[in-house]
Amino acid sequence: MTLTVPQQSPPAPQSLQPTGWLRYLSFSVDHKVIGLQYLVCGFAFYLIGGALAGAIRTELVSPISDFMPRDVYNQVLTLHGTVMIFLWIVPVVNGAFGNYLIPFYVGARDMAFPRLNAVAFWLIPPAGLLLISSYFITGAAQSGWTAYPPLSLTTPASGQIIWILSVLLLGGSSIFGGINFIATILKLRRPGLKLMQLPMYCWAMLGTSILVVLSTPVLAGTLIMLSFDIVAHTGFFNPGLGGNVVVYQHLFWFYSHPAVYIMVLPAFGLVSEILPIHCRKPLFGYTTMVYSIMAIVVLGLVVWAHHMFTSGTPPWMRLFFTIATAFIAVPTGIKFFNWLATLWGGKISLNSAVLFSCGFIVNFVLGGITGVALAQVPFDVHVHDTYFVVAHFHYIVYGGSVFVIFASIYHWYPKVTGRLMNEHLGRFHFLLTFVGFNLCFAPQHWLGLNGMPRRVAEYDPQFQLINQFSSVGALLMAISTLPFLWNVIASALQGEIAGDNPWNALTPEWLTSSPPPVENWKGEAPLVTNPYAYGTPENEIDLNSVSGSDLWRNGQ
């Protein structure tokens, strides 16, 4: 069965595919083309979402609502959240890098279902355009990305319905992608390649895809019920008709907590690929890394009500979800300690990919610590729905996932283009992003603790100065995009030629030409049974290049 796989990939569709840059605008079934389509499309939406964030931070420079009308402000914050989650982070960490890398990692020539793959991508641009256009046509949804009823039932219906349609399309795209990843990882592995020999990103994508397939349908069903409430005046969530608004929150968070892991687990996987290569060391604790991913997947499904500690939840439920949530810190902590151990004793190249990866570790650790605090009911009761939470989740999804996206772009750019990015610009980009990000979000912890709720256009004047710091940070983050964009474009045209494997990496995507040919390898796919076989064996250490304490540690 597995032996027939290489012959199964049909050569016929390839001949019908356009070549050159036009294929990036086509219904291509090549996983590498689709991966790049996801990445570029996602980045375009990141710029839109960033502009929306800029509008929010501009409004918050002053404590009164003076930059835009209040209902427009609510539209902007709804669009910002929806765009950043569903059109930028989820499609990029899953769709872009997953499509580009997973077939290489399992030794396949394409994904299991190439056409479904193309369909999954091509659902995204129309869904995104629909969402953005709703702002210009009817006014966008105003009830936040959470769309809690009854607010979502009472705000203008047209914007809310378009929002639901668009999220349903994006959810469908995500489910198609998830099915494809599971099938590819489990069924398309090159003969001889065992599961426990796969690069860590495969495990991360397997775990993520399980979450996607289990939880996204719940969101879809919930939103369909919500749309019935709006259009057909059913009463699922309408208290006036005997509906229950808290049930919506349960159903919504049953997806939307795992959604956090759908955004960060792939990032964990990508970092696990990047660090060993640039540290010239094996990934520390491969087996525990795999088990911790699976533990996060299981625990991630049973913690959703920690978003509801201040709504109608009985005490026993609060206690259970506190404990379950806090325990996610254990498998997550294992991963971070393993990365620290991977750094330890390495020969670390301090390039942009490593800097962004380490920035990710620092930011995510802070976000994780505030996360464990938020899991404690009495703590959460004070800061729920405040800027403390805003700071917390931006440390997770921006400081975490987005930093990893940038690290990954610096790392895989030579694979995709055959050229290296400019390192000086890259480090400058890192510095601006890291300083801007922390200046923007660190002060928000204090704002939340001291009384500033989230999603407000106007606030207590005593918070003005701190908000202005935060807005300056946001401005730095916006500026940091410029050296990056310049770097990406200029390096594509005149960057230093990278060669096929500039990092001397061992993972299979580097064991072919850069950029790789259609169907990935000229000959047969290489069998990589240890993708992390870096490092000098202990007894071969060059005595001149290590210090005494290295030897002492080795002697244990």
Add this chain to the structure above:
Amino acid sequence: MQIPSAIVTLVLGMLLVLGGLWIGQNINLLPVDASTNAPIYDELFRVLFSIGTILFLGIVGLIIFSLVRFRRRPGQLGDGLALEGNLPLEVFWTAVPAIVVLFVGLFSYDIYERMGGMAPLSHGDHGGAMPAEQRIWGGIGSSEISTTSSTSLLQPLPVEVTAMQFAFLFHYPDGDIMSGELHVQAGRPVSLRMEAKDVIHAFWVPEFRLKQEVIPGQPTVLDFTPTRPGRYPIVCAELCGPYHGGMRSTVVVDSADDFNAWIQANRKPPVQEA
């Protein structure tokens, strides 16, 4: 070579722990406390802040140290050590966070119980007998806070809270007083019974460290005892529409005399004094 590095590590670790404890105990990030459960909350906050600071500074320190100490110097070739794992180490950094998390969980459970969070809510049983409309949900329940013996002698002050776009209304059943501000008496327990007319709102007083969503169709309760006289903001914390940011009110914590004077001045039908 070995002993000095071990001692350095030990000293650094102790400095880290002491520094984290000092920061957690001495840097105040919270507003004034004005209810009986605020000091309890602050106790939890200081513990979490200390643990968090130690962890964060430790990990950041390790990363910076690694990046500096193990950076590839110019002209240096070759790989790092081929360390693929270390089981005792893995067990160690699984067990220690698990113990810390368990400790934090038990401690915060204790804190929550002292705040009255685990107390059964009045009519708040989750049996299926009562229709949803009559259930009382959530909130920090009827607390028997016995920190000050004098408080328990006083009758709790019942107040009915109605939240609507974009205001809070407070109704005092004793005296039939309607007010846009919440007036309470320092040291006397207050029992809020809250209901929303349109969408979900949230009643939050940062100085009380308390928040409870106000949910249409499902009454919620919130019990607390204010301690420090003064005026504190009531903030709506749940997105409720365009003027959500402006949906604010004030809670006035009065001394007993001031509070009684306010009641007398505002009560509608003349009722003899108790």
